Structure formats: structure tokens, C-alpha cells
Amino acid sequence: MHTAPAAGVSVQGKSAATAGAVPPLALLWDDLQTTLPATFGDENYAAWLAPLKVQAVTADSLTLAAPTTFIAQWVRGNYLTQLEEQLSSQAGRPVAIELQVVPTFAVSASAPQSIQAAVMSPTAPEAAAPEWLSGSRLDARYGFHQFVTGKSNQFAFTAAQSVAEALTQGKVAYNPFFLHGGVGLGKTHLMQAIGHAVLESGKPTNVLYLSAEQFLYKFIRALKDKNTLGFKELFRSVDVLMIDDLQFIAGKDATQEEFFHTFNTLIQAGKQVVLTADRSPHELPNIEERLKSRLGSGLTVEVHAPEEETRLAILQSKAESMGYTVPAEVLQLLAAQIASNVRELEGALNRLVAYARLTGEALTPDLARDQLRDLFRVYNRVITIDDIQQKVATQFNIRVSDMHSPRRAREVARPRQVAMYLAKQLTSRSYPDIGRAFGGRDHTTVIHACETIVALLPRDAQLAEQVQLVTRTLQGR
Ligand code: ADP
Numbered sequence: 001m002h003t004a005p006a007a008g009v010s011v012q013g014k015s016a017a018t019a020g021a022v023p024p025l026a027l028l029w030d031d032l033q034t035t036l037p038a039t040f041g042d043e044n045y046a047a048w049l050a051p052l053k054v055q056a057v058t059a060d061s062l063t064l065a066a067p068t069t070f071i072a073q074w075v076r077g078n079y080l081t082q083l084e085e086q087l088s089s090q091a092g093r094p095v096a097i098e099l100q101v102v103p104t105f106a107v108s109a110s111a112p113q114s115i116q117a118a119v120m121s122p123t124a125p126e127a128a129a130p131e132w133l134s135g136s137r138l139d140a141r142y143g144f145h146q147f148v149t150g151k152s153n154q155f156a157f158t159a160a161q162s163v164a165e166a167l168t169q170g171k172v173a174y175n176p177f178f179l180h181g182g183v184g185l186g187k188t189h190l191m192q193a194i195g196h197a198v199l200e201s202g203k204p205t206n207v208l209y210l211s212a213e214q215f216l217y218k219f220i221r222a223l224k225d226k227n228t229l230g231f232k233e234l235f236r237s238v239d240v241l242m243i244d245d246l247q248f249i250a251g252k253d254a255t256q257e258e259f260f261h262t263f264n265t266l267i268q269a270g271k272q273v274v275l276t277a278d279r280s281p282h283e284l285p286n287i288e289e290r291l292k293s294r295l296g297s298g299l300t301v302e303v304h305a306p307e308e309e310t311r312l313a314i315l316q317s318k319a320e321s322m323g324y325t326v327p328a329e330v331l332q333l334l335a336a337q338i339a340s341n342v343r344e345l346e347g348a349l350n351r352l353v354a355y356a357r358l359t360g361e362a363l364t365p366d367l368a369r370d371q372l373r374d375l376f377r378v379y380n381r382v383i384t385i386d387d388i389q390q391k392v393a394t395q396f397n398i399r400v401s402d403m404h405s406p407r408r409a410r411e412v413a414r415p416r417q418v419a420m421y422l423a424k425q426l427t428s429r430s431y432p433d434i435g436r437a438f439g440g441r442d443h444t445t446v447i448h449a450c451e452t453i454v455a456l457l458p459r460d461a462q463l464a465e466q467v468q469l470v471t472r473t474l475q476g477r
């Protein structure tokens, strides 16, 4: 595994514990991710543990969200005791882990809050270990040569490679380099591939990779410890700064401001900045205009969902790297059924291979259908904006044409917002695309609709139930 020099070495729980500062559970869980693959095996890790996301934290319990019931049950039955032991030993006190089933799209919305809660919680330690000001390890599997290209991602791949190539020659190509696109389409992979290429070139380069959540956490932490100088120095001493999932700092004003300063300083000093987000800079909500325009001032590239052919090629390459012969029909079945997200695709393959290895059963399309029933049901039908408009209109008793009409009366406006929200959640279409499908509305209207519904759902039980009903119908569950 490659680690970034100096600044890029991640903290292991032990060292933080001996320094007397036990970090919040969410962060310990994050740290644990670097050792779990070795403990349980790469494939098991990827199949069962990697999909778990922190959902909530208290002083002595961690709730993890699993994307499907199947995964939750499997983890409970096979890994939970060991996970609790490991986390407890990191934390230095007994910690309970709970599992909750949360369909994938709901997880990302709640993750940042839980991290924030962890940071703010009164039980959070007072003193910072200096190692906290460090980045994450790069994942050894995320190199350029492990990335399979096709029409959907060719441009992003080539651009990332040229950024890396320039860096190895001591130059800066596009600054910032901004990658955006839906969940699980390879943004983190490409970003880290740049890091690997730079480190492998042997040039003494300080590469710092971290998620925007970690940036936020470190910043809040530095404020608490009155160590903002150390924080600033760390970030300003890097040659390549990579921040993943930038959307998480949207709306967090102080953090955003600090990021903006760091960003400007680095760009002005001719240091490479690489960023990813789930949407393009100008679509990021709650980010200041001046920051948006700076973010978009380098090269901005979208990673699209792979076509079936590329999905198949990805599966072939993954199967090969797992050293397991998976029949072509099985790979074809997966590529055809799981359309929107490479992470899901990879997870499905991992699950199947893990199952076949464990039970000794032959991997056949029937076994795949049987084992992946939960996944296939969701993906069986590609959900379109048309479907969503129709189902929402039925549910809320309005006409489908109201989805496109300029009428703003509440009784049509609210369902329309729901439909826009679902279009964002359940399809891989961009905000501008969705706007066009709703009578040529502007992308800002769509963003506003999504934010409105996200804000309403926790407060309006009736609306939440309606949204859930429509979602279920759409997913054929
Ligand atoms: P994102 O950051 O866009 O959510 P990731 O980079 O984490 O997505 O990708 C999810 C998983 O899918 C990773 O394991 C990654 O290696 C894999 N993956 C995505 N795209 C490709 C690709 N084109 N070739 C090979 N693996 C890919």
C-alpha cells in the first residue's frame, strides 16, 4: 500500500489513544477501515463492510447504515462481535455497534450531520493529538491501471492522467482539477490514482488526500484546540491537495471560508488542487458565488455512469483481480441488471464470489439471481423521470401535465418538488437535465426543490410517507 510521505500518513487508533485523546467513534470507525480488509480479507471487506456508513453516534454506540437487509443480517451474523471488539479496543471502552437498514440514497444525506454530531458531542476529547492533522491513506486498488475506461469516463480518465503526468514533471496542468458525478462512478478512484502516480514517480512531493468531512472535522478540532496555525501550516505545506466529496462543506460557513483561504493560497503558490463533488461547482448549493467561480476556473470534468459494455469490462477486470473464475453469463447478467453505479456492481460481484467460496456452490446465473434478489429488484427497471412524474402525479392526485406547467399553486408545486427530488435521488440525471424535464425549469429551481423536500421530510410525516410509498412503487418493492 502506498502512503503519502509526512503529511499523508493516517492516524492509527493506538497512537491517538496513547496520546491520551480518544477520538469520536465515527472517526475511529473511519480509521478502522484501513485494517479491516487485512482482518477479514479484501473480498469480504468490500462485500459486507465497505457498504456500511456511519449513521449516528453516541458516546458508547455507533449505528451503521447498511444498504440492504441482506447485508445487515450477514454482518450481524458474521462480523458484529469482532467489529465491536476492535472498535472497543480502539476506543478504550466498551462500544456497541448497531445496524440499521437505510437504502443507499438516504445515507449520504445524514452522514455529515452524524460526523458533526460526533465532533460536537460533549464526550469528544479535549486535547488533540498532533497526528490528527493528517490525511487518509490512499487505497492501493485505486490506480490508473485498475481503472477501466469506456465512453462514459474516458475524458475524465485522460484528464486525470494528464494532471498526474504534469505533476511528475514538476508542472501544474489544470488548477483546480474538479471531478464531479453521481455516487460510485469512480471519482475517488481517479483522484487517488493521481496521488499514486505522483508518489510512484519518486518525486519528493507532499500529497495530502482527505474527504471534505475530514477537512471539516480537523478544522473544528483545530479551532477547539486553538491550533488553527498548525492547521493552516499543514495545508499550506502540501504540493498536491486532494479533497473528496466537497459537497459536504456546503453550508458550513466557517469551514467553507477556511477552505477558500487554503484553496486560494495553494493555487496562488502554484500547488495542484484536485477536488471531487457530487455535482459541478455551479450546481453546489450553499456555496458562495466567488468560491464557485474559483472552483470552476480550472478544468471541470463529469464522470458519467458507464454503459453496459464498460460495466462488463469492469466486472471482467474485477473478477480477474480476485483470482476467481466467474462464468461469462454471470458477469453479463450483473452488467445488464445493475446499471447505475460501479460500487454496487463491484459489491454484487464480491458478494457472489464470497458466497460461492463459502458454500462451495457453483456460480451460475440462477445462483446470482437468487443471491442478489434484493439488488436486482431495485435495478430491474431503470427508473425514468417520466415514471417518477406519473407515479407522483397519481399519488398526489394531480395531472401529469402539471409537472410541466408553470402553475405555482401549492397543490401542484409541492408534488412537483417531490418529483424533482425523486428524480435526483433515483436517476443519475443532472439538475439541469431534470429542470428541462419539468417544463424547462432552471437548475436552481430543481436544487431549491430538493432542498425544500429534504428539509420537510423529517418534519412532515404525511409527506414522508407519501414519498416513501412512491419510491417503493417505483422500485417495484
Ligand atoms: P465515487 O467516488 O465516484 O463515489 P469510487 O471512486 O469510490 O466512486 O468508485 C466506487 C468503486 O467502483 C471503487 O471501488 C472503484 O474502484 C470502482 N470503480 C469505479 N469506476 C471504475 C472503473 N471505471 N474501473 C474500475 N473500477 C471502477
Ligand code: MG
Residues within 6 Å of the ligand: 187, 188, 189, 244, 245
Ligand atoms: Mg468518492
